[in-house]
Amino acid sequence: MKKEVLYKKLFNLTSIITDHFPKAGARILDFLLLNILGNKILFKFFSLQAERRVKKVKTFNCFLLVSDMNIGDAINCSSGVAAVRKIFPDAEIDYVVKKSTKNLFKGNSDISNLFPVFIGSPFPTDDDLLTLKRLAQNKAYDLIINFSPMIDNKIFGNRNVVDFSLIAVELLRNAKDKQSINNVSFQTYRFITILFKDLLPEGFNNRFNGPGIYLSDDAIEKADNFLSDHGISNEVPIVMFNPDTSSKYTRIPFVVQLELLKKIAGLECIIFISEGRIEKNIEKKLIQYLQPEVREKIIIVNAGFNLEEYAALTDLSDIFITGDSGPLHLAAARKYSRSGQYSLRNKTAIFSIFGSTPERVYGLDSKAPGFFAANQDAPSRVFVGKSPCRNISCINKLAKTCSQVRCFQQLDSDEIILEAANHLATTQKYKSLRRNRYLLNNISSSCIKKTDE
Numbered sequence: 001m002k003k004e005v006l007y008k009k010l011f012n013l014t015s016i017i018t019d020h021f022p023k024a025g026a027r028i029l030d031f032l033l034l035n036i037l038g039n040k041i042l043f044k045f046f047s048l049q050a051e052r053r054v055k056k057v058k059t060f061n062c063f064l065l066v067s068d069m070n071i072g073d074a075i076n077c078s079s080g081v082a083a084v085r086k087i088f089p090d091a092e093i094d095y096v097v098k099k100s101t102k103n104l105f106k107g108n109s110d111i112s113n114l115f116p117v118f119i120g121s122p123f124p125t126d127d128d129l130l131t132l133k134r135l136a137q138n139k140a141y142d143l144i145i146n147f148s149p150m151i152d153n154k155i156f157g158n159r160n161v162v163d164f165s166l167i168a169v170e171l172l173r174n175a176k177d178k179q180s181i182n183n184v185s186f187q188t189y190r191f192i193t194i195l196f197k198d199l200l201p202e203g204f205n206n207r208f209n210g211p212g213i214y215l216s217d218d219a220i221e222k223a224d225n226f227l228s229d230h231g232i233s234n235e236v237p238i239v240m241f242n243p244d245t246s247s248k249y250t251r252i253p254f255v256v257q258l259e260l261l262k263k264i265a266g267l268e269c270i271i272f273i274s275e276g277r278i279e280k281n282i283e284k285k286l287i288q289y290l291q292p293e294v295r296e297k298i299i300i301v302n303a304g305f306n307l308e309e310y311a312a313l314t315d316l317s318d319i320f321i322t323g324d325s326g327p328l329h330l331a332a333a334r335k336y337s338r339s340g341q342y343s344l345r346n347k348t349a350i351f352s353i354f355g356s357t358p359e360r361v362y363g364l365d366s367k368a369p370g371f372f373a374a375n376q377d378a379p380s381r382v383f384v385g386k387s388p389c390r391n392i393s394c395i396n397k398l399a400k401t402c403s404q405v406r407c408f409q410q411l412d413s414d415e416i417i418l419e420a421a422n423h424l425a426t427t428q429k430y431k432s433l434r435r436n437r438y439l440l441n442n443i444s445s446s447c448i449k450k451t452d453e
Helices: 002-020 022-036 040-056 071-087 099-105 126-138 165-174 184-195 217-229 254-264 282-288 307-315 326-332 413-426 428-452
Strands: 062-066 092-098 113-118 143-146 161-163 212-215 238-241 270-274 298-301 319-322 334-337 349-354 380-384
Touching: 002 022, 022 165, 040 161, 040 165, 062 071, 062 126, 071 092, 071 099, 071 184, 071 326, 092 099, 092 126, 099 113, 099 212, 099 307, 113 126, 161 165, 165 184, 212 307, 217 307, 238 254, 254 270, 254 282, 254 413, 270 282, 282 298, 307 326, 307 334, 319 326, 319 413, 326 349, 349 413, 380 413, 413 428
Parallel strands: 062 092, 062 143, 092 113, 143 161, 212 334, 238 270, 238 319, 270 298, 319 349, 349 380
Antiparallel strands: none
């Protein structure tokens, strides 16, 4: 728990600095953290350390990969599992994740054994650590790869362990290079390929499109039934809006959300709005302030949907709009039917709106340089508010303690709506809707003409 106390003190200090000196404090923190923690010497040190540990391993038959603590982390770190499987196709690969995400990875053939362990966030509980310790003791793992900065390698005993340090330094180094892809999922995959660069199979294909998740028939059917229960045709465009996030520094400000919902309602679409889990009843408060004609276009997705079912519903949506949160990575991941009985659309445009956290690390954008695209057959876009105090320490949104939320200043909602309108106009649903209305109008005009005659 000493590590947890240290982290809290460090991020509280960075918050105090930017509270008192927003612009100057942010510049100083970026200069210090990016140049000290992201320097070449440190990168070389961690590289050599990782190489030495890999060279100690005589065989690579059994791996344990440990994700970080949150929902999005479990999805992003699964990129590491995919890379290990590609390099070692016959190895046993065990994966430790947050307990609530277990169903997302059932059916993933890259994973030999799935261990849904974590209940803590952002720090592991004592039970989390005890379970992890027992896992490491009960099996002779050739190598343990620990992606969580919150878990001390000592918990694994005397096993060979490679941790997140190299990825962390690389993310900090790339923060200064605006052209380099700095997404955490992409860098996790790349980290594994660098770690085993001398063991890559002949003709190894380094291409990586992003993580995937697996959905049960029940989840897919529940999402389909949600549409039919509300009388929504497959030809009606759907915009799904997530108003909640785990931190007030990543949650889109209430007034901006209202503005966005009013403008989205002006588009030809149905709006799904997620029920708040952290900010309770946020969806009801938003609807309360909207005009009746706007409310008519909104359907609340209640909290009774589990992660699988929620993911299936995002797959039926044409656009998913959110702040930086677990649902962002849930919607952006490629969807697969666990049974193989269903064909998922994977045509959801992902629009993420960023406040405190670094948009190139967690955001997904198919147009902007330095970004990684969502694993969907549709555009992904990142929109960032201006902030006088944003700096690299904001990466840990759950540990920050800033007294003011200044993360979304000057956010251009018109830009978001224009992108949404342009994308909807390209969808088959929108074209079919337009064509049907044209035919209906022509039939109506013809009927009126015949009546007049």
